[in-house]
Amino acid sequence: MHKLNISIIMKISLVVCLLFLSTWITGxxxxxxxxxxxEAEIRAFETQDRESPPPQNAIVFTGSSSIRLxxxxxxxxxxxxxxxxxxxxxxxSQVLLYADRIITPYHPK
Numbered sequence: 001m002h003k004l005n006i007s008i009i010m011k012i013s014l015v016v017c018l019l020f021l022s023t024w025i026t027g028x029x030x031x032x033x034x035x036x037x038x039e040a041e042i043r044a045f046e047t048q049d050r051e052s053p054p055p056q057n058a059i060v061f062t063g064s065s066s067i068r069l070x071x072x073x074x075x076x077x078x079x080x081x082x083x084x085x086x087x088x089x090x091x092x093s094q095v096l097l098y099a100d101r102i103i104t105p106y107h108p109k
Contacts, residue, residue: 036097037088037090037094038087038088038090038098041088042087042098042102045085045101049105054083054106055081055082055083056081056107057081057108058106058108059077059080059081059083059108060083060102060103060106061073061082061083061084061085062085062086062090062095062103063086063090063095064086064087064088064090065086065089066086067084067085068084068086068087070086083106085102085103087102
């Protein structure tokens with residue numbers, strides 16, 4: 001009985017790992033097929049930052065258009081330094097791709 005449970009758990013773990021891996025690979029293939037989406041928006045952020053540096057230790061919001069179009073974001077966090085870095089219809093893989101350019105330079109809290 002005990003050996004049967006371990007065998008089932010191992011099989012389930014293998015299936016979960018394979019599903020995760022196939023999802024990850026599919027996402028990478030899709031990403032590379034679309035080259036570097038949103039590059040123009042990311043460069044616009046960088047230009048904007050050079051012309052008008054963002055606040056220090058800001059709370060950085062990033063993601064898709066739900067963040068990008070949130071025009072009154074700062075009103076929900078009064079007195080807090082807010083930096084909106086939402087772009088396009090981005091997905092998590094794209095946010096991660098650009099994280100070193102749109103998140104980490106700001107040393108967010």
